[in-house]
Amino acid sequence: MTMSGLCRPAREACRDVCRRCLELFPCLADPGKRASLGLKVALVLLHMVFLAAFFLFDRVLIEKTRKEPWYTATYLVLFAATLIQYFVTSFSSPGYVIDAMRAWNESNAAAWETSRTSKQSASSKSQSLCPSMNSNLIGRNARGINSNAWVKFVMDACPPGSSSRIWTCTYCNIVQPPRSKHCHDCDKCVLQFDHHCVWLGTCIGQKNHCRFWWYILEETTLCMWTLILYITLLKLTPSKPWWKETIVILLLFVLSIAFIFLILLFIFHSYLALTNQTTYELVRRRRIQYLRGIPERVYPFSKGICTNIYNLCCARSNIYDIESFPSAEELEAKAKPYTCMDMISCRCC
Numbered sequence: 001m002t003m004s005g006l007c008r009p010a011r012e013a014c015r016d017v018c019r020r021c022l023e024l025f026p027c028l029a030d031p032g033k034r035a036s037l038g039l040k041v042a043l044v045l046l047h048m049v050f051l052a053a054f055f056l057f058d059r060v061l062i063e064k065t066r067k068e069p070w071y072t073a074t075y076l077v078l079f080a081a082t083l084i085q086y087f088v089t090s091f092s093s094p095g096y097v098i099d100a101m102r103a104w105n106e107s108n109a110a111a112w113e114t115s116r117t118s119k120q121s122a123s124s125k126s127q128s129l130c131p132s133m134n135s136n137l138i139g140r141n142a143r144g145i146n147s148n149a150w151v152k153f154v155m156d157a158c159p160p161g162s163s164s165r166i167w168t169c170t171y172c173n174i175v176q177p178p179r180s181k182h183c184h185d186c187d188k189c190v191l192q193f194d195h196h197c198v199w200l201g202t203c204i205g206q207k208n209h210c211r212f213w214w215y216i217l218e219e220t221t222l223c224m225w226t227l228i229l230y231i232t233l234l235k236l237t238p239s240k241p242w243w244k245e246t247i248v249i250l251l252l253f254v255l256s257i258a259f260i261f262l263i264l265l266f267i268f269h270s271y272l273a274l275t276n277q278t279t280y281e282l283v284r285r286r287r288i289q290y291l292r293g294i295p296e297r298v299y300p301f302s303k304g305i306c307t308n309i310y311n312l313c314c315a316r317s318n319i320y321d322i323e324s325f326p327s328a329e330e331l332e333a334k335a336k337p338y339t340c341m342d343m344i345s346c347r348c349c
């Protein structure tokens, strides 16, 4: 029998397994989802390797576990909590504009229309913030949604004088509220778009930025604790075979790089949370039209440190917050330099 003849049954068996896998999990047919799943498996395996190395090499830790089981138990709880937080964040919605549009339409459209009509009749001659809208856009992207009311609602939150055309996503054909962006990986517009996280396989936006922050915090703490355990392992057990020592030093090197990256990421996202900014707004500030001309040190969407933290951490998953662009007076007030009185009165809070 030839080599190709021997390989053929193996190839057919392989194809059969792949076909059955695709039948069981149709999402695996998408290369993007396959890559995302591969990264998730790699991340879990990486965590397992670091954990397994302790129980294989670290006799000091095993001895300590016998004497003080709470120490290892706390570490294992943090380990499990980090992985759970990773998957919870990964499978959570970042807050898609289309979902916000549906939710808004179901709950608020009628109430908003009534209040708007009454406001307009009260100030009959006053100029509206809402500019003239492109009639072609209204109703075209309905998908069962009252897009006319949505366009009016969104345009009221946009800077005065802007046209609905520039706020319309050319891919989804929907009017985006301020701070939204179309994600080409998710193929959807995301509210308060931060970035598309390759490791999590999802976008980070209004609805999962808080979960993402907690995940980085947990991962950083776990990484730091593991780093301490590895350094202790190297210090307290000096008479190890050379290959064990090489593995521990290699793992320690990988951990150190991961820790530096995680701590910087944590500091960066904490800064974003305190100032109510997104990564996209910070990096592309000069390219984003509505942020042009605003001084660098002015954070237009910041409502004070305490409110920013509250909004980030206590955002309810079923309520979408459409942030209005601040008025010229509000921007002027934010741009004022800090005085001693501002410090005493905690203006930044």
Ligand SMILES: [Zn+2]
Pocket: 169, 170, 171, 172, 173, 181, 182, 183, 187, 188, 189
């Ligand atoms: Zn879009």
Ligand SMILES: [Zn+2]
Pocket: 183, 184, 185, 186, 187, 195, 196, 197, 202, 203, 204
């Ligand atoms: Zn995305």
